[in-house]
Amino acid sequence: MTRQGGYNLPEGVNAVRFSSKAVTRVAAGRVIGLSNEKKSAEQISKVSCSNCSVRALCLPAGLTAQDIDRLEQITRKKTVIKAGDQLFRAGDKFTSLYAIRSGSFKSVVIAADGSAQVTHFALPGELLGLDAYSTQAHPSYAEALENSSVCELPFAQLETLAQQVPGLQKQIFNLFSEELRQEKDVVMLLGKRSAEARLAALLINISERYTRRGYSATEFNLTMPRIDIANYLGLTAETVSRLISRFQKQELIKVQGRAITLLDKPGLATLAGVSCSD
């Protein structure tokens, strides 16, 4: 649906691509280090949680090796989703949750008047589809922002297994609750904060989420286009662009295309009106 040109991410190995001009300014080693994506977009069909990089955040968290084994048995496949492709569409019947192994997604709700609203950016280790349980249909669609891979968890089986494995039930409650808490943060953000505070908060938020996943806290890719960031934050692309320029002038961040370096995270946190781990 969304055709991506220009600043788009490459299909292959590295999630970051620079213009020749930019490359001259960034050391090659750091460019590689910036990648949010694992080395290659594997398309292995055997699911193995135990060597998955996000197991500490995903459903296996807190489970015994034996229980993880049972979880692996119901996990149907690990698919590669290309940038721009949809994992599921709005209105699709709810049958499975999807755990993100690598890459990133946006969740988009289409309002009654046809307008789209980005409601969530999802990173590795997070589950997509939790909000579909109560109505048994996905209220939003999920689109890959870069080449991504996911594990599909048929919910009926997951539910049955959770009945037998207390740790799994706990972890599902945990992921539900965590997502609920995050949504409240978004509501807070959109509620009363200035455009400046919103963008600063998003940068801090994404930084912290990447940190928990073992990536650099200060250097990462904003895999989403400006227009999606704007939509998510309740702003326009122009305002986001202006703010990014201003933040650069204020030496809070450094930007090359979609690669971001946070130069002054405490400063951003102050703007955002949140405390930060720095």
Place this chain on the structure above:
Amino acid sequence: MTRQGGYNLPEGVNAVRFSSKAVTRVAAGRVIGLSNEKKSAEQISKVSCSNCSVRALCLPAGLTAQDIDRLEQITRKKTVIKAGDQLFRAGDKFTSLYAIRSGSFKSVVIAADGSAQVTHFALPGELLGLDAYSTQAHPSYAEALENSSVCELPFAQLETLAQQVPGLQKQIFNLFSEELRQEKDVVMLLGKRSAEARLAALLINISERYTRRGYSATEFNLTMPRIDIANYLGLTAETVSRLISRFQKQELIKVQGRAITLLDKPGLATLAGVSCSD
């Protein structure tokens, strides 16, 4: 904490109070009919889900009589919370969920900079505290907007019971998912909609939620003060007040203090940019 004066709700039987002027304009029968609160604020300690008016929406939904009985056994008490009192404070250790039997609450998060944000209005049959599970501490405080009663559900026991009763696990997932979906609706609302659309959407939303609880779809109390509505919608009290006046002039609603009559629900739905059940 929040001292309430002026337009405050009475302590006693009826949630609605009118000025003498207003009373002359509203038939007594309809005033009674407007009440969002059940007849009296009972303080019975024996929990009985089977004769609770919100059982169809609350945890017992879909359970057998036998399972409801087990649920009742772990439900610790039914307390009356006075208007303005807090059910739990932000930062309190998470031990229980609270099911609202009658009345209404607001959830408020205090940001790092000290500013408060109303993140949710909770009505009978809804659970408070779901967002505290992942961190084991309440991120927000819950304050009664009118005299209310709740059932306390110690979560450790609820979790154990859910392990044994599949329908209960399902229903907990369901309430989590439903709240998540609702939060997404709020994000959509705050994202890009005009002040007018936000207020219209809130009125529609509250109307539909009361309808599901068996109250009138067109006549109900906005139990929350304007300032809370404004905070929740990311607006100022002045803007909310102006909009309410304008909606009255446009004959979309009729307002007496906090009592609201929706005169043109489809019209409001159009403004809100949502479809409605009317």
Place this chain on the structure above:
DNA sequence: TTCACCTCTTGATCTGGATCAAGTCTGGGC
């Protein structure tokens, strides 16, 4: 009853971010 203190309403002015309008940059196709 009077007074203090709320919440709510209404008016006047100001401003942050939207909108409109050109551009520039980048990568892909030919």
Place this chain on the structure above:
DNA sequence: GCCCAGACTTGATCCAGATCAAGAGGTGAA
């Protein structure tokens, strides 16, 4: 290589809603 489409940037103008300000209506306490 050149061209084109889409992502992004930057500038000028406009307006919805904030802010500031004043007053009205209602309640509880003395």
